[in-house]
Amino acid sequence: MEPQGFLGAxxxxxxxxxxxxxxxxxxxxxxxxxxxxTALIVGVAYYxxxxxxxxxxxxxxxxARRHIFWPPNxxxxxxxxxxxxxxxxxxxxxxxxxxxxxHAQLGMAPAVMALPVQFAGNVLQAVxxxxxxxxxxxxxxxxxxxxxxxxxxxxxxxAAPALVSALVIHVYMWAGWMLDxxxxxxxxxxxxxxxxxxxxxxxxxxxxxxxxxxxxxxPRRVAEFVAVLAGLIVVGTLISPSATSAAQLxxxxxxxxxxxxxxxxxGSPGLCIxxxxxxxxxxxxxxxxPSVSPVxxxxxIALGVFLVAIAIPLLLLAALVQERRQAQEQLSLLQTIxxxxxxxxxxxxxxxxxxxxxxETTGWVIGQAWMAxxxxxVLECSPAWFSMATGLEQFxxxxxxxxxxxxxxxxxRVWSAxxxxxxxxxxxxxxxxxxxxxVTSD
Amino acid sequence: xxxxxxxxxxxxxxxxxxxxxxAVMEFFLREPRREDARLVNVxxxxxxxxxxxxxxxxxxxxxxxxxxxxxxxxxxxx
Numbered sequence: 259m260e261p262q263g264f265l266g267a268x269x270x271x272x273x274x275x276x277x278x279x280x281x282x283x284x285x286x287x288x289x290x291x292x293x294x295x296t297a298l299i300v301g302v303a304y305y306x307x308x309x310x311x312x313x314x315x316x317x318x319x320x321x322a323r324r325h326i327f328w329p330p331n332x333x334x335x336x337x338x339x340x341x342x343x344x345x346x347x348x349x350x351x352x353x354x355x356x357x358x359x360x361h362a363q364l365g366m367a368p369a370v371m372a373l374p375v376q377f378a379g380n381v382l383q384a385v386x387x388x389x390x391x392x393x394x395x396x397x398x399x400x401x402x403x404x405x406x407x408x409x410x411x412x413x414x415x416x417a418a419p420a421l422v423s424a425l426v427i428h429v430y431m432w433a434g435w436m437l438d439x440x441x442x443x444x445x446x447x448x449x450x451x452x453x454x455x456x457x458x459x460x461x462x463x464x465x466x467x468x469x470x471x472x473x474x475x476x477p478r479r480v481a482e483f484v485a486v487l488a489g490l491i492v493v494g495t496l497i498s499p500s501a502t503s504a505a506q507l508x509x510x511x512x513x514x515x516x517x518x519x520x521x522x523x524x525g526s527p528g529l530c531i532x533x534x535x536x537x538x539x540x541x542x543x544x545x546x547x548p549s550v551s552p553v554x555x556x557x558x559i560a561l562g563v564f565l566v567a568i569a570i571p572l573l574l575l576a577a578l579v580q581e582r583r584q585a586q587e588q589l590s591l592l593q594t595i596x597x598x599x600x601x602x603x604x605x606x607x608x609x610x611x612x613x614x615x616x617x618e619t620t621g622w623v624i625g626q627a628w629m630a631x632x633x634x635x636v637l638e639c640s641p642a643w644f645s646m647a648t649g650l651e652q653f654x655x656x657x658x659x660x661x662x663x664x665x666x667x668x669x670x671r672v673w674s675a676x677x678x679x680x681x682x683x684x685x686x687x688x689x690x691x692x693x694x695x696x697v698t699s700d
Numbered sequence: 701x702x703x704x705x706x707x708x709x710x711x712x713x714x715x716x717x718x719x720x721x722x723a724v725m726e727f728f729l730r731e732p733r734r735e736d737a738r739l740v741n742v743x744x745x746x747x748x749x750x751x752x753x754x755x756x757x758x759x760x761x762x763x764x765x766x767x768x769x770x771x772x773x774x775x776x777x778x
Contacts, residue, residue, distance in 0.1 A: 395734070584738075585738065588738065588739070588742045589742075591742065592742055592745055592746060595746045595749070596746065596749045599746070599749055599750055599753050600749075600752075600753055600756075602753065604757060605722075605723070605750070605753065605754050605757060608750055608753050608754075609715075609723065609725065609750065612725065612743075612746050612747075612750060613725060613727070616727065616743055616746070617727070620739060621729070622711070622727040622728060622729055623707070623728055623729060623730055624707070624727070624728050625725060625726070625727045625728075626725070626726050627723050627724065627725050627726075628723060628724040628725075628726065629722070629723045630721060630722065630723070637724060640723065647730070650707075653707070668710050668712045668726050669712060669724040669726055671712065672712035672713065672714045672721070672724045672726075673714065673721050673724055675714075676714055676716060676719070676721055677714065678711065678712060678713050678714070678740050678743075678744055679711070679712045680709075680710075680711050680712075680735040680736075680740065681709065681710040681711075682708075682709055682732050682733060682734050682735070683708045683709060683732035684707065684708060684709070684710050684728075685706065685708065690710070
């Protein structure tokens, strides 16, 4: 079937020329600067994460340390998810520099040659998790549904650390840097599981959305969150210095009410902050570090398991509450739109109201409407449209000059099927006319 | 960055009146996204309301025409 009235090669050729014309040296150097800044941020964040990892580590047998919390790897994961794949090399390079620097200043690896092995393992773990998360949920940083939270916890929090820890410790054993496979695996796995599960939802949200959401937070909400943190600190002072005997270990449950409070009221990012605060209390951080921790040093494995065991259900609860809240917001959106559409003057203005509201509240960048021509043979572009993005003027003009036969293109397909059609990526869709590829890329 | 300008995910929603498609709304995103059944349901529910709006606008139009015709015939009688 030949589409009628499609803009030919001329129009798309012109668009391609225009987009090439815009790619001058200025944008290239701006891109290079952005890459440099991003790589530097990743390096600094990796170093800061390693510093936290070393200060929260318990003294192990001999000069070794038992890490309970190792944030650099989840920082790397967030960086890989937030940047295009061609940026992974520069980001990994600065992270490697940070890895070497942190170990030189803060603590030694079992051998100098162990450093690249450690780091290769960390990168492999982040890459594995990033690939799996990109496949399981896109965009991968929307950790606000039960499904996406399950994916983050299972893939990034459990599967990737378990697999890579087995690999890395095998190499360690083979090189003779470690003697006890089971215990070394448990320490590496748990340190990664604890840090990924407690930090990934927060870091992925920040990596995906930036800190924009913080601007609209009401002062009352801030005060409430401060109250949660204050409660945690009070509980922390109660349990920390005294709870060294086994009889007092149930006191480790004392932060639970505040964690639940955060999960229900502040979603997964807020919960992550309180989970990290709880972890710091457990390792005795506010009172002088692991040497005064309420948890005996030989109990770090148990502490790791405990943290993972309380964090997972709380995060799933937070995701469920967020999902419910979104459903409620969508319902009220439905009511608002319906009322506005009923007071609209005619169908075109009603369509415009609907498309504006949908774009504004759900983030779609452009909405257009197509009406069947009176003779019922083709779909014509309606004057009703809405866009909150710039740079789509050409696409709109092209659409206005286009008509669709039944079954052709997205509007034609919806017209024939009489039901919604979702295309995950039009540039990969065979029945999406190339001439309609908006603002032709590359 | 030319690639950033391109639209990726797309959604088309029909506005049905009985078995007839009155209009099609299409939406675009700048990144690829998998089908979100909840979102589709919400927009479909709104589209169903638009059908009612259409029906009412048509009925209003018919009523106005009818009134005009009545008035004309009334005036013709006198």
